[in-house]
Every structure is written in C-alpha cells, then in structure tokens.
Amino acid sequence: MIVFSVNGKRVDLDIDPSTPLLWVIREQLGLTGTKYGCGMAQCGACTVHINGEAVRSCVAPVSRAAGKSVTTIEGLSPDLSNPLQRAWLEEDVPQCGYCQSGQLMSAAVLLRGKPQPTDEDIDEAMTGNICRCGTYPRIRRAIHRAAELASSGGAR
Numbered sequence: 365m366i367v368f369s370v371n372g373k374r375v376d377l378d379i380d381p382s383t384p385l386l387w388v389i390r391e392q393l394g395l396t397g398t399k400y401g402c403g404m405a406q407c408g409a410c411t412v413h414i415n416g417e418a419v420r421s422c423v424a425p426v427s428r429a430a431g432k433s434v435t436t437i438e439g440l441s442p443d444l445s446n447p448l449q450r451a452w453l454e455e456d457v458p459q460c461g462y463c464q465s466g467q468l469m470s471a472a473v474l475l476r477g478k479p480q481p482t483d484e485d486i487d488e489a490m491t492g493n494i495c496r497c498g499t500y501p502r503i504r505r506a507i508h509r510a511a512e513l514a515s516s517g518g519a520r
C-alpha cells in the first residue's frame with residue numbers, strides 16, 4: 365500500500381511501487397491536467413510538485429511520493445485565482461496548450477524561490493520545459509506578470 369496526498373487529499377493505493385507517478389495521477393486518480401510528453405523527463409509536460417519540488421512524473425515511480433504531498437496543475441487553485449494562472453490568461457500564453465500545465469508547475473517553483481525573477485532566472489528555470497508552439501516570450505511575460513500580481517496582493 366502506498367499512501368500520499370494529492371492536492372491535499374489522502375490517497376491509499378495498492379499498486380506496484382515502480383508504476384510511474386504520471387500514470388497513477390492520470391489513470392488511477394483521473395487528474396488529466398498533467399500530460400504525457402516524451403516519457404524520458406526531457407520535455408516537462410508531466411511536471412508536478414512533490415513536497416514543493418518540481419518533478420517529472422513520467423519517470424518518477426509512485427513510491428517516490430509515499431508519505432509526501434503531490435500537487436498537480438489542478439491543485440494550484442480551484443478557481444484559476446493563482447497569480448500564475450491569471451497571468452497565463454491575461455498574457456494569452458497557450459497556443460495548443462499541451463505543455464502548459466508543466467510550464468505552470470515549473471514557474472510556480474521558480475516564483476516560490478525567486479518572487480521577482482529576472483529574464484535570466486526565468487530562462488534558466490524554464491529550460492527543461494519545451495513548447496513546440498514557441499510561446500516562450502509569452503511565458504516569460506506571464507511569469508513577470510504573475511510576480512507583479514503576487515507582490516501587489518493580486519493573489520486571491
């Protein structure tokens with residue numbers, strides 16, 4: 365039995381501990397916001413947080429989450445009030461949208477560590493997230509906008 369929490373809810377699963385966390389999240393828990401991209405931790409589409417750390421869930425065994433807290437894109441906020449989600453919408457970031465949950469989850473870790481990141485900070489933190497549509501300039505603007513919203517009390 366593997367026990368952990370996902371978006372604040374306790375999960376008890378009788379599952380092979382080597383099962384990728386991504387498949388547990390999507391198939392067992394029905395949280396489909398986290399995407400499968402490459403299966404090799406190279407694209408970032410599957411990024412989730414384990415105890416606040418960005419993790420590529422396609423290669424992380426579910427045993428890594430045992431006794432820990434996992435946050436998926438659905439857990440950022442229930443109503444799109446997270447400054448990152450608001451900024452993503454304001455800046456019209458998504459094109460196809462496939463990579464965006466992973467982009468948001470990586471950006472959330474960045475902003476937690478650096479509430480006012482520079483362009484260089486953003487580029488470094490987001491390097492592991494690939495956007496095939498090339499929305500990188502909008503992603504950068506949205507991260508700066510989210511930092512502004514958070515610092516001005518724009519977080520709800």
